[in-house]
Amino acid sequence: MKKITKALLALTLSLLMLAAPISVNQLYANENILTEVTSDTINNYTYYEYDSEADGYTSERSNILTPIYYIFAGKQDLTSADKLIEEIGLLDNVHEWAGKVYIINPISTQYNNDDVTAFKKLAGTGVSNIKVIGIDEGATFVNNYISQNCYFIAGMMVYGGTMNSDLTYNVPIPAYLSSTATSAVSYYKQANQTDQSQSFNNYTIYQNSTNPLQIVVNSKTDETLKNAFDNAWETVFSKNYRQHNETTEFYNMPVTDTNLANAEQPYKLIETPIFDRLGIIHNQEINQTVSNMPGKYTWFEYLPNQVIDTKKDSVPLVLTLHGNGNDPRVQADSSGWIELAAKENFIVVSPEWQDASVNFSKCDGLGDEGIINLIDDLKIKYPQIDRSRVYVTGLSAGGAESLLLGVKNSETFAGVGAVSGVNLYSEAITELTNDYKGHETPLLYICGDHDFFQMIPVDGSSQYGTSQLYGFSIWAEDSNTHIYSALQAYQKINDLTVTDMNMDLNPYYGIKLDNQQWTKLGEKDMYTGTLSNNNGVVMELAAIKDHAHWNYKPEAQYIWNFFKNYQRDLLTGELIFVNNGSNTTTVIDKKDDLTTSVKTGDEVEFEYLGILSVITITTFIYFKKKIA
Numbered sequence: 001m002k003k004i005t006k007a008l009l010a011l012t013l014s015l016l017m018l019a020a021p022i023s024v025n026q027l028y029a030n031e032n033i034l035t036e037v038t039s040d041t042i043n044n045y046t047y048y049e050y051d052s053e054a055d056g057y058t059s060e061r062s063n064i065l066t067p068i069y070y071i072f073a074g075k076q077d078l079t080s081a082d083k084l085i086e087e088i089g090l091l092d093n094v095h096e097w098a099g100k101v102y103i104i105n106p107i108s109t110q111y112n113n114d115d116v117t118a119f120k121k122l123a124g125t126g127v128s129n130i131k132v133i134g135i136d137e138g139a140t141f142v143n144n145y146i147s148q149n150c151y152f153i154a155g156m157m158v159y160g161g162t163m164n165s166d167l168t169y170n171v172p173i174p175a176y177l178s179s180t181a182t183s184a185v186s187y188y189k190q191a192n193q194t195d196q197s198q199s200f201n202n203y204t205i206y207q208n209s210t211n212p213l214q215i216v217v218n219s220k221t222d223e224t225l226k227n228a229f230d231n232a233w234e235t236v237f238s239k240n241y242r243q244h245n246e247t248t249e250f251y252n253m254p255v256t257d258t259n260l261a262n263a264e265q266p267y268k269l270i271e272t273p274i275f276d277r278l279g280i281i282h283n284q285e286i287n288q289t290v291s292n293m294p295g296k297y298t299w300f301e302y303l304p305n306q307v308i309d310t311k312k313d314s315v316p317l318v319l320t321l322h323g324n325g326n327d328p329r330v331q332a333d334s335s336g337w338i339e340l341a342a343k344e345n346f347i348v349v350s351p352e353w354q355d356a357s358v359n360f361s362k363c364d365g366l367g368d369e370g371i372i373n374l375i376d377d378l379k380i381k382y383p384q385i386d387r388s389r390v391y392v393t394g395l396s397a398g399g400a401e402s403l404l405l406g407v408k409n410s411e412t413f414a415g416v417g418a419v420s421g422v423n424l425y426s427e428a429i430t431e432l433t434n435d436y437k438g439h440e441t442p443l444l445y446i447c448g449d450h451d452f453f454q455m456i457p458v459d460g461s462s463q464y465g466t467s468q469l470y471g472f473s474i475w476a477e478d479s480n481t482h483i484y485s486a487l488q489a490y491q492k493i494n495d496l497t498v499t500d501m502n503m504d505l506n507p508y509y510g511i512k513l514d515n516q517q518w519t520k521l522g523e524k525d526m527y528t529g530t531l532s533n534n535n536g537v538v539m540e541l542a543a544i545k546d547h548a549h550w551n552y553k554p555e556a557q558y559i560w561n562f563f564k565n566y567q568r569d570l571l572t573g574e575l576i577f578v579n580n581g582s583n584t585t586t587v588i589d590k591k592d593d594l595t596t597s598v599k600t601g602d603e604v605e606f607e608y609l610g611i612l613s614v615i616t617i618t619t620f621i622y623f624k625k626k627i628a
Contacts (some may be wrong), residue, residue: 033082033091034103042118047104048081052094059098060284064128065241065272067099070119072138075105088133089226093233111141115187116149126251129241135225136160141186147173151266152255154242157232159225164189171266174240176232178219188216197436203231213240213269223344238274242267245550247450252469254487270553273333278342279305287363290373295364299351299374300328302338306345307384314390316346317378319371321353321398327360328352331395336553340560347385349378353401372409377479388567393417393559395551400424407493410438414566417444417559420451420549423483433489440575443490444540444562446555448547449508452482456508456543457502487511487541494538508543522554537565538575
């Protein structure tokens with residue numbers, strides 16, 4: 001039976017007893033916080049778990065930021081495990097972030113390699129924000145074993161324990177160290193390649209100057225578990241999460257898999273956007289009305305603090321559209337647009353645009369018409385918005401919707417940025433362009449060569465994505481993954497020559513582009529080029545090497561650099577070319593054979609129901625798979 005939520009229990013007891021507010025410890029004095037679980041597949045494997053979301057708690061952020069705590073503290077029973085949770089002071093944090101906790105007993109008398117294997121099975125597939133806490137003998141285990149298998153772990157807290165001095169794995173792992181061995185401090189500094197330090201009253205911080213997320217914090221004092229956790233959260237745990245989006249998507253990536261050669265390569269450390277630190281106002285508009293629309297709608301607003309005092313008609317608006325069935329907040333948490341908004345001073349809005357039957361929020365979906373009406377309402381709410389600089393971008397199915405909006409509502413949008421966009425609305429786009437009455441709409445289309453849905457190369461020759469994971473080509477099964485007709489549509493509306501596919505001209509897009517070149521996008525290589533009409537650049541196509549079907553934060557800056565070249569004439573709807581050019585990139589020497597096969601992907605309502613069911617199981621939001 002589901003437990004009564006803490007808030008309801010507190011209210012009930014307060015009313016009955018007319019007493020002062022009740023503490024968490026009092027609330028759970030006669031109730032176990034954790035549930036004991038014995039594995040069906042691993043002998044003698046017992047752990048204690050708590051899922052705050054199942055207990056009625058929700059987070060203001062998306063699930064990719066949800067912390068999952070794995071605690072190793074020696075052999076516990078249910079009572080001592082509950083007490084340990086209280087000593088750490090973990091519940092408030094877990095409730096705020098709708099997180100989970102696992103306290104894991106050793107399989108035998110002491111932790112060893114068997115416990116590492118069991119931990120990986122428990123972590124499963126689709127990890128994003130795993131935090132490990134080691135206490136005393138559990139700290140020794142974390143130091144000697146988990147540190148040698150930390151490629152998927154976002155951060156660790158080590159409290160006490162010892163560490164062998166001959167370990168050489170040296171994969172970066174953000175770590176908070178309290179009363180542990182000096183050999184551990186030395187090891188984690190080396191693993192994170194720290195080259196600078198800063199001393200404070202209670203701890204010393206060691207960081208990598210190139211990647212500040214590679215951090216080691218060493219406590220100087222004898223601190224309680226609660227103080228250690230509070231400091232660990234502030235200095236390490238709150239800073240980052242960790243995902244694999246290179247050879248396949250994080251939600252398809254098992255922690256260990258013999259079929260994927262790169263399964264155990266270090267996952268990328270990704271900075272967590274903390275809105276207060278960025279100076280971002282975050283408004284969650286849940287089940288609100290929109291002008292000229294009959295239902296209740298949901299969207300999320302992100303405004304830099306300085307926008308409030310900015311003059312009328314001066315601030316750009318970027319709409320960022322989520323992938324199929326995704327939480328709209330995923331875009332804010334993973335795309336880089338919020339950090340960029342704080343830097344460049346524009347407003348970002350992420351709406352629940354899909355129909356209620358498929359959307360995450362279980363509310364009315366805005367659809368095409370609702371998005372336009374929402375923009376009108378936002379302009380009234382925020383007069384600072386410059387209607388001549390409204391742009392739309394989206395991931396996956398959101399990219400498909402962006403492609404449609406750019407053709408259907410060209411007078412509204414000054415630019416479109418589709419990220420791994422499928423061609424879900426190909427018939428509607430083709431019909432609109434057959435007798436096109438709109439205006440030029442600049443398009444930047446960007447996709448990874450390891451995308452799940454194999455959009456590039458556009459001829460379906462990718463050997464990655466579903467071909468690699470499941471042994472069949474989704475491109476061959478589902479025409480929604482065929483994006484070439486959408487590119488032709490944008491050629492047409494932008495007064496360009498509509499070309500037939502020729503993979504000899506471009507190994508990814510089959511179109512001869514101006515300035516075709518290899519460049520750097522963040523840490524990744526990218527092949528890109530442009531198309532221009534008489535007015536200037538109107539299309540740019542980019543392929544990111546070793547990137548799967550997900551957001552990549554440097555894309556936001558790249559797309560924004562493209563968007564800044566364009567505005568709309570609000571009287572005529574005509575496109576205004578501001579800089580008459582596209583992004584400035586740094587060319588690198590790239591000697592790879594461009595004709596080799598590549599991989600791609602997306603999560604949309606596809607005709608191919610079999611693959612949709614696979615994706616639904618590992619959807620971006622509910623991606624944790626427990627197999628232990």
